[in-house]
Every structure is written in C-alpha cells, then in structure tokens.
Amino acid sequence: MPRSDRLFRLLHALRSLPAPVTAARLAEATEVSVRSIYRDIAALRAAGARIDGEAGYGYALEEDPALPPQSFTRMEIEALLLGLGEVRQSGDAELAQAAESVAAKVIARLPERQAREAAHAVLRVYRHSPRAVPQAALSLLRESAWEERAVDLAYRDEAGQVTRRRVWPLAVAYLDEVLLMVAWCCLRQGFRRFRLDRIESAEPTEESFRPRRVSLLRDYVVSLR
The missing domain is CATH 1.10.10.10 (Winged helix-like DNA-binding domain superfamily/Winged helix DNA-binding domain)
Structure with a gap:
C-alpha cells in the first residue's frame, strides 16, 4: 500500500x-x-x-490539517451550528466566545452556496433557563486537564461537609442541570466525580500527571461498563 x-x-x-x-x-x-x-x-x-x-x-x-471545512454537507453544517449554539447557551463566557469564533471562521471559509445555508440554518437552540456555570473553576479545571496538572480542591459534599483534596482533572461533563468533573482523587486513590457548583475553591499546583490522562480516561470509561 x-x-x-x-x-x-x-x-x-x-x-x-x-x-x-x-x-x-x-x-x-x-x-x-x-x-x-x-x-x-x-x-x-x-x-x-x-x-x-x-x-x-x-x-x-x-x-487535523487534512480536513477542510468546505467538505461539509448541508446536514453537517446544521449539526455543527446546532452544537455551537448549544455551547453558546450552556458554556462559560470563554467557551461561548470560542463558539462564536468557530462559527465565524467556518462560515467565512465555506463556498458561497454553503455559506448561505449556514446563515439560514433551520435548527436553532434556545434555553429559557441556561445551566449555571461556575466561571472561574471551569476555566482553571479545563486548563489543568489540558496541561495534565494536579489541582487542590476544597469541596463541599451533599451533607455540607468541606474536605480538601488533590485531584487530577480528566474531563468535565455537561449534564442537564449541573457540570461534573471526572477526576482521579489522590486522597481516595480512585475515580471520583465532583459537581462544579460544590467546589469552594480550586488552586493550581506544579504537580504533573502527564502522560496519564488518556489512559486514565480509558480506564474510567471501561469502569462504567
């Protein structure tokens, strides 16, 4: 070949x-x-x-530099803009601004006919009660997951008790009403899910867990099965 x-x-x-x-x-x-x-x-x-x-x-x-935007079909354009619309409605301010930028870049590079289709997309997103997004915590956790650096948390559980622990942030999941961080908890030595609205404080550290994020995420998905 x-x-x-x-x-x-x-x-x-x-x-x-x-x-x-x-x-x-x-x-x-x-x-x-x-x-x-x-x-x-x-x-x-x-x-x-x-x-x-x-x-x-x-x-x-x-x-992937080999995937040009002009390869999108009409349905792919609708799906892309619908997803970006959801991000604008449900993401934090930084993520919403990124969604706006992505949409503008994609539409600018489309052929004329497809650009018109994008400008008049059929599918729209409207949320009367947007999800509450903890802005500062999400930004820090996202950056720490990208860089594979540990974070020190003060976390309030369902009973109201606050504990302090070091975690390795792996991913953030957007649920219907709350955001959950999937992490490896150094205190419990296991996978844990943390509601972002219960994080009292989050501090970055210099501890690196690179390159374990990919393998830990894979192990977490397997554990769910």
Whole structure:
C-alpha cells in the first residue's frame, strides 16, 4: 500500500474511532502492523497533525490539517451550528466566545452556496433557563486537564461537609442541570466525580500527571461498563 494512502487511512481511523484508540486497534482498522502505526503517527505529527497520547496509552486526534471545512454537507453544517449554539447557551463566557469564533471562521471559509445555508440554518437552540456555570473553576479545571496538572480542591459534599483534596482533572461533563468533573482523587486513590457548583475553591499546583490522562480516561470509561 502506498504510504500516502496508508496515512490517509490512519487519519480517517483517528477521526472515526472513539478516542483514545490504541495502536493495536488502529493497526486492525488500517490493516497494517503496529510498528507501522508508530512510524505513521510520527510522520503525521511531523506534518502538523496534533495527536495526543503515546504507545501503551492510546491516541486521540486533536487537530487535523487534512480536513477542510468546505467538505461539509448541508446536514453537517446544521449539526455543527446546532452544537455551537448549544455551547453558546450552556458554556462559560470563554467557551461561548470560542463558539462564536468557530462559527465565524467556518462560515467565512465555506463556498458561497454553503455559506448561505449556514446563515439560514433551520435548527436553532434556545434555553429559557441556561445551566449555571461556575466561571472561574471551569476555566482553571479545563486548563489543568489540558496541561495534565494536579489541582487542590476544597469541596463541599451533599451533607455540607468541606474536605480538601488533590485531584487530577480528566474531563468535565455537561449534564442537564449541573457540570461534573471526572477526576482521579489522590486522597481516595480512585475515580471520583465532583459537581462544579460544590467546589469552594480550586488552586493550581506544579504537580504533573502527564502522560496519564488518556489512559486514565480509558480506564474510567471501561469502569462504567
């Protein structure tokens, strides 16, 4: 198989398979050896693709320069704008501003006909009672998860008792009424979910847990099954 075709198939697998995806799963999907996957991941990174993870933990495609916006269908445009509308309604101020920026960039790069379709999208989002979003805590936790740095929390439980603990933030889940942080709790030595509206204070630390975020998230998803 020509190398260009192999890299294209790998990009497609990274886009379509649930992340993080192991090298063995990528090798199965693209019908090459695991050793070839490692080499091709390195080649894609060198070409500008942002691929998170490493051998033994799995991979996730963060940024793909080979996927141009003009490849969107009408339904994909509707889905994209609907999702961005939900972010504007339910995200914190920083995330809502990012959603506005994404929409503007996508529409600006669409062909004229598709740009008109985007400007007159059929699907809309309106929320009369937007979800309460703790602005400062969410911003800090998001940055700490990106950088894989531990955070010290003062957390109030359902009974009102406040405990202090160090956590490794892994992800933030948007539920119907509240936001939950999925984290590894260093105090309890296990996965825990924390409601953001019960976080009394959050302080960044210099402790790094890189590169364990991808593998921990995978283990957490497996535990839910």
